[in-house]
Amino acid sequence: MNTKHLYNSAEGLVLKSLRGAVALNPNVILHEPSKTVYTPIHSPHKQVAVISGGGSGHEPAHAGYTGKGMLAACIAGDIFASPSAKQILKGIGLASSPNSFPQSQKPPAKDLSDSSAPEGSLKPQLDVLAIINNYTGDILNFGLAIEKARGTMPGTRIESVVVADDVSLLPQNRQHALQDSGSGTTNKLVGPRGLGANILVCKILGALAERGASLDVVKAMGDAVVGNLYSIGVGLEHCHVPGHLTEKNRALGKGECEVGLGLHNEPGVRRREIGSPAELIGEMFEMLFRSGARGKEGGIMKGTDEMKLQAECKEGTVLFINNLGGMSQLEMGAVVDDVLQRLALYSIRPKRLYCSSYMTSLNAPGFSISILNLPGTSNAFRSNLGGRISSEESEITVEELLDMPTDAYAWVGARNSWPAHGTDGLGTSHSDHLGSTTNLSSTNDSSIPIRPTDVVDIEESPAGRNDRIQNAIRGACLRVIEIHEQLTEFDTVVGDGDCGDTFKAGALAIMNALDNGSLKIQKYMDSVIYGIAEIIEDVMGGTIGALLAIFLQALAVSVTQDRVEHPNSEVRWGYALQYAKDTLSRYTPAEVGDRTIVDALGPFCATMAHTIVAGANDSSATVEDTNSKDNTWKSLIAMLVEATKQARIGAEKTRGMAAHLGRAAYVASASSSTSTSAGAVELPPDPGAWGVCAILEGFLDGLRT
Numbered sequence: 155m156n157t158k159h160l161y162n163s164a165e166g167l168v169l170k171s172l173r174g175a176v177a178l179n180p181n182v183i184l185h186e187p188s189k190t191v192y193t194p195i196h197s198p199h200k201q202v203a204v205i206s207g208g209g210s211g212h213e214p215a216h217a218g219y220t221g222k223g224m225l226a227a228c229i230a231g232d233i234f235a236s237p238s239a240k241q242i243l244k245g246i247g248l249a250s251s252p253n254s255f256p257q258s259q260k261p262p263a264k265d266l267s268d269s270s271a272p273e274g275s276l277k278p279q280l281d282v283l284a285i286i287n288n289y290t291g292d293i294l295n296f297g298l299a300i301e302k303a304r305g306t307m308p309g310t311r312i313e314s315v316v317v318a319d320d321v322s323l324l325p326q327n328r329q330h331a332l333q334d335s336g337s338g339t340t341n342k343l344v345g346p347r348g349l350g351a352n353i354l355v356c357k358i359l360g361a362l363a364e365r366g367a368s369l370d371v372v373k374a375m376g377d378a379v380v381g382n383l384y385s386i387g388v389g390l391e392h393c394h395v396p397g398h399l400t401e402k403n404r405a406l407g408k409g410e411c412e413v414g415l416g417l418h419n420e421p422g423v424r425r426r427e428i429g430s431p432a433e434l435i436g437e438m439f440e441m442l443f444r445s446g447a448r449g450k451e452g453g454i455m456k457g458t459d460e461m462k463l464q465a466e467c468k469e470g471t472v473l474f475i476n477n478l479g480g481m482s483q484l485e486m487g488a489v490v491d492d493v494l495q496r497l498a499l500y501s502i503r504p505k506r507l508y509c510s511s512y513m514t515s516l517n518a519p520g521f522s523i524s525i526l527n528l529p530g531t532s533n534a535f536r537s538n539l540g541g542r543i544s545s546e547e548s549e550i551t552v553e554e555l556l557d558m559p560t561d562a563y564a565w566v567g568a569r570n571s572w573p574a575h576g577t578d579g580l581g582t583s584h585s586d587h588l589g590s591t592t593n594l595s596s597t598n599d600s601s602i603p604i605r606p607t608d609v610v611d612i613e614e615s616p617a618g619r620n621d622r623i624q625n626a627i628r629g630a631c632l633r634v635i636e637i638h639e640q641l642t643e644f645d646t647v648v649g650d651g652d653c654g655d656t657f658k659a660g661a662l663a664i665m666n667a668l669d670n671g672s673l674k675i676q677k678y679m680d681s682v683i684y685g686i687a688e689i690i691e692d693v694m695g696g697t698i699g700a701l702l703a704i705f706l707q708a709l710a711v712s713v714t715q716d717r718v719e720h721p722n723s724e725v726r727w728g729y730a731l732q733y734a735k736d737t738l739s740r741y742t743p744a745e746v747g748d749r750t751i752v753d754a755l756g757p758f759c760a761t762m763a764h765t766i767v768a769g770a771n772d773s774s775a776t777v778e779d780t781n782s783k784d785n786t787w788k789s790l791i792a793m794l795v796e797a798t799k800q801a802r803i804g805a806e807k808t809r810g811m812a813a814h815l816g817r818a819a820y821v822a823s824a825s826s827s828t829s830t831s832a833g834a835v836e837l838p839p840d841p842g843a844w845g846v847c848a849i850l851e852g853f854l855d856g857l858r859t
């Protein structure tokens with residue numbers, strides 16, 4: 155693994171890289187706080203803004219694919235971590251406003267008028283279609299943002315399509331690998347991952363939107379394309395995240411490659427000698443065609459069989475080869491040649507052929523091959539639209555959409571480009587605020603909103619009470635920072651290695667907010683929890699950020715409700731925590747035993763709730779109204795001690811446990827498999843559950859001081 159970098163830390167790297175990206179295209183703008191790159195000008199006939207995004211580390215995705223004829227906006231998370239729902243919500247807003255220039259910049263008059271457009275025909279808000287790669291963090295955060303946007307932007311319709319093109323772990327390919335090497339992981343609940351063909355979807359849908367298609371048509375085409383898209387990757391080595399330690403257990407052997415390796419080092423289906431490139435490519439095509447029968451587990455595919463897929467591909471295929479970032483151009487040319495030779499054996503001659511570094515995995519030496527079944531796509535498109543298809547729409551072909559020009563700088567394959575708008579200074583960045591009271595680019599000047607009912611005189615609070623709570627929150631943050639490298643190490647084995655950094659970002663931002671006074675310890679704890687949830691939503695992306703934000707938001711809601719309904723009694727923390735846990739369950743099916751944060755959070759909440767019930771009327775476990783009763787603290791601490799102990803026991807149990815959800819579901823546990831294949835490793839504890847324990851233990855220690 156090549157661990158040498160020019161920039162040896164991930165700190166600030168994403169924003170710098172985005173600034174570079176907008177400098178390369180004068181027609182896009184960077185909104186720094188939300189890390190959104192967007193096009194401020196839309197053609198007058200356009201009805202839909204197509205957006206995408208995800209973790210960084212996949213450049214030039216997606217900033218390089220933002221521009222006229224492709225994406226209207228993209229939102230970037232930290233390296234390998236989804237952007238937060240709040241970032242995405244801002245991105246949706248910027249994408250859907252036809253003239254969303256920064257306040258500091260005036261739009262060039264000539265670009266805002268189009269002589270072909272009747273006056274006043276500009277749609278005030280565009281509808282939005284989000285292209286989401288199938289990763290838990292992206293699904294959760296885009297999903298939450300879309301829900302919020304539906305509530306707050308009534309004039310805008312929003313739909314999404316999910317790209318899940320990786321066929322490597324489908325049952326038929328796993329079974330085949332099993333015969334070869336004894337490997338096999340199950341990932342029934344998470345479904346196939348999204349790979350580089352995401353960019354093909356961005357091109358097709360972006361062009362369709364540019365032609366003025368409606369949201370229903372763009373969505374119908376999106377579903378048709380993702381249902382007929384098949385990809386398989388191979389890695390010669392894993393990629394390295396700047397500033398991270400190197401992996402201990404999973405390095406590939408000399409001369410070995412990993413078939414089915416994911417975009418974030420997720421394990422593939424098997425390792426093999428690299429051997430002859432032509433044979434390796436042959437194996438990849440066998441897996442691609444064998445996946446013609448994907449359906450149930452892939453979730454998205456309409457079932458066709460292997461021969462039918464081959465037959466349809468003979469009629470029309472798009473071939474899309476993606477360099478993961480570390481392959482030489484020399485070798486990639488040779489790959490194209492071998493791929494075409496292999497396809498010729500199936501009598502397939504692709505109608506369109508693309509090869510470039512479309513969606514990278516940092517510096518990974520590897521590539522993926524994708525095929526798009528054109529007849530399958532066109533049939534599915536018509537059937538998705540049913541009787542609602544116009545004659546003009548029924549004529550649309552994927553090939554013409556691929557051939558349409560775009561000014562997105564990284565699309566390799568465009569025949570033409572529109573001339574630049576000639577607007578000096580457009581390719582710049584700005585930092586108008588995010589539409590919330592917090593600022594993502596700098597936690598220094600973030601200010602947490604205070605609800606009217608929360609504005610209370612802090613002096614009313616008992617002396618020492620606020621300090622205790624502050625100590626507890628700081629204790630939790632410090633413990634998280636202390637162990638974040640351990641979390642990274644665990645997540646490097648089972649996930650994509652970003653978990654420690656994501657936890658740390660949240661902890662630092664909360665401490666920062668306490669230091670600068672934007673997070674205040676109020677009389678009512680719900681306002682404090684709202685404040686913390688808001689910070690987490692702002693600065694923590696990924697799955698963990700979304701889950702913690704949902705949990706804390708729900709906790710605050712239930713504490714508020716409790717306060718309103720029982721104004722004279724103390725907060726029932728057990729009930730409130732159980733409500734928060736139940737709310738979380740609406741967004742994730744995770745249960746204890748699935749190897750997720752629920753393994754720690756579940757027992758914690760259940761014990762707190764049980765303690766309340768068992769303690770009958772002793773609901774004195776509240777941090778409010780604690781002035782006179784020292785035993786209130788003792789009681790609360792006693793409950794927390796027991797509940798935190800149960801959380802730790804739950805987290806310990808995840809050591810070696812096979813995962814059913816999240817990225818870890820792609821990794822086979824060594825204890826559940828006798829093989830030494832690509833996936834089977836000695837599993838460390840679940841990083842999410844481990845991080846939750848650190849929060850609880852640090853909180854408890856702080857409370858005791």
Ligand SMILES: Nc1ncnc2c1ncn2[C@@H]1O[C@H](COP(=O)(O)OP(=O)(O)O)[C@@H](O)[C@H]1O
Pocket residue numbers: 234235236290291292645649650652653654656695696697698699701742743744749750751752815816817840841842843
């Ligand atoms: N569906 C899920 N439900 C509950 N927790 C989950 C789920 N998927 C993953 N997790 C938790 O999230 C942790 C990983 O968080 P994070 O690093 O943000 O994930 P990713 O980078 O894959 O988005 C896991 O260790 C696990 O505890």
Ligand SMILES: O=C[C@H](O)COP(=O)(O)O
Pocket residue numbers: 207208209210233234235236287289290291292418650695696697
């Ligand atoms: O690059 C990573 C993905 O876009 C986000 O995935 P994640 O948040 O589930 O890790």
